[in-house]
Amino acid sequence: MTDCGLEVPYNSLITVTSNWSVSESVKSSTWRELEAVSRIVKSSVTMLKNHTVQLNTDNKNVTSIIKNGSRKLDLQEIACDLNELCTENNISIKTQWVPREQNTIADNLSRYYSDCDDWGIHFEVFDMLDELWGKHSIDRFATDYNNSGSTYSTVSSAVYSIKWAHEMCGQIDPTNNSFVESLVESAKRTAKPVVNKKDPVTTDILIRLCSMFHFSTDLLVEFKFKMAWRYGAGPGCTETKIGQYVQGHFIGDKDWKCVKGCNATAKLPVGLVFYTCTAAVKKEDWEQGEHSFQYTFNHKGPFVVSYTGAMWMDLAIPFNETDNSDGGWNLQTIVNLGKRSDTGLPNASPVTASKPLYELQFQCKHEIQIPMVDPDGDKVRCRWAVNEECHSICNAFPVATLDEETCTISFNADNTNFKDDGWYAAALTIEDFPKAQMILGNTSYNTSTPITAVPLQFLIHIKSKPLDCNWKPIFVPPTPAQGSHITIAAHASVNAKMYASNARNPKSQVIDISLTSPPGMTYTGPFKDSNHSGVVYWDLKWTPTAAQKGDNILCGMAEDDQGKLSDTYCFTYIAWDHDPCASTPCHHNGTCDRRGSTQNYDCICPGYTGKLCDSEINECLSNPCQNGATCTDEVNGYSCGCTSGFSGVTFHLDVSDISPKTESTHKDCFSSNEVWPLLIVLLFIVCCLATVSLLLALYVRKIKRMGKNSTLDAASSEQVVEELKL
Missing domain, CATH: 2.60.40.10 (Immunoglobulins)
Structure with a gap:
């Protein structure tokens, strides 16, 4: 919480409490103070509507920004949002700077609640660890008795190393939980030692702690969702707020809930439904956003997590003709935290x-x-x-x-x-x-x-349109191919273009595009393509965050000046991608086959086995050579050395073409007694084929002679039939 007091009409006191996220807690005090004002006004907008609000704050910058704005983009965005909200609800804010020494009430209130700057370890945590490890002889944690210098440096370095290692490997950060956060915040505390200094928290101790609690990370799930509402009925996404996190009042419930498997009598909230604004089209009456949240389950499931909405709009098919006549809606997904045997x-x-x-x-x-x-x-x-x-x-x-x-x-x-x-x-x-x-x-x-x-x-x-069904815009090259997958390395940015044409209706002009895109992506346009008539393009820019690692689908629909929309055109960006096959991990010229966009892969290697094709297969183990022949193992095959009295060719055999049954009956070496009967049978077959060919040639020649007659009597027909029978 920032040190901020808010006095509203009727001499009533409203106290709003909140905890900053990890990313928010490191922002400037001015940002947090200004954001606190914005959240207070948003949460109390119904009470403050049509009133004047007196804001008392000990931050001079906040009073100036609310009145005049800021040159810093993040502060200006908050100020603009606050101004827009106040304008829409006829709220007037008067600011008054209060010196810090005169602001003790609000300051004490802010410290009373769970301020991340004042976190510590409760004695009950020590009791729990004593049960696990036995009575402690040194502090397992950095407390207010520790000197903040070396202790905080040691803890922060260890946490940063773990966080960095998992981020680079694309794994969930195991330090992202209240236990480690409390440990780090405790290490920040500064106080004069009143007892002898205890041993500081070391990297080894922190690793042991994380090892003790590693199971909680296995049950930590990240949910990513994309949701849309009628324009103005959702959390507050507009065309001017693309890329911003919106959490305004709206008609629906604010929580995703676990409805099955969580061992709770009531539906357990697991995350908020507020989101980052990604698209909004006022003339089409919709807004859309995307966000993610994390939740740690208490066992491996399975669970059912759902979000239940209030009411669908009126549809052409009445709700009394569907499965439920209440008109409500429900989104649900299944969570199973067991590990796959293949990955x-x-x-x-x-x-x-x-x-x-x-x-x-x-x-x-x-x-x-x-x-x-x-x-x-x-x-x-x-x-x-x-x-x-x-x-x-x-x-x-x-x-x-x-x-x-x-x-x-x-x-x-x-x-x-x-x-x-x-x-x-x-x-x-x-x-x-x-x-x-x-x-x-x-x-x-x-x-x-x-x-x-x-x-x-x-x-x-x-909806009816007085146009041909096929007269609609189309996406054209060099737009990335429909359905393609494009990889983006860590920390890299996307600078792409999407091109659309009016080729099917040259009298129209392509004027707009609607995108379903990852959070943070921006675009400008349309711009005319000087090299192609009737073609326009949009510039797309995006720098994925580490949290967006993996598959991110981008879909676009182009629109012309007659209201015709193109078909949906989609392709996928694989963000923060590191191809595990790029290092050619498979030995002996094996082929690396990646599993989707994960870091898992399979090595395909004829003649070798093992995860990395590091073990050669001994084809002689199945005793493929017959009649006492000596088998010599080769790469992806074998050869047979025949003993005296047998003949045959020593050859390389591709075992991939032989099933187990044919392999067990194949003979590579033949004795002379075995060869002659085979040659006689082969000679007989050749003679039979030659005889049949000669008879067929004579018959065809006779048919040609008979074809010269104008008619063919019945007797001749019967004769031909008899000859055919022969």
């Missing part, structure tokens, strides 16, 4: 993306293809959602066919099954399937058993 790691769920709303033309045929990728390289398919997966929209989309392999929805928006200006909802479930049988936790999965399920729901608006 040794927990399963990674499929990744998908979609626009929240598709504006499509009435009386036209349409296809909507949903992109799907799986970090583990599993097979991914989609299906129509059922039961609670879709709640009240299970049958809200009529007569459409779904190609589950490509996740393509095809339908004809004619007047038989659709209404002009009708709204429809589609609910899909994306599932991953192992390419070979494997075990996850205690459950066996084969190629037809889904591992996890990811929900995807969106709206479709069918």
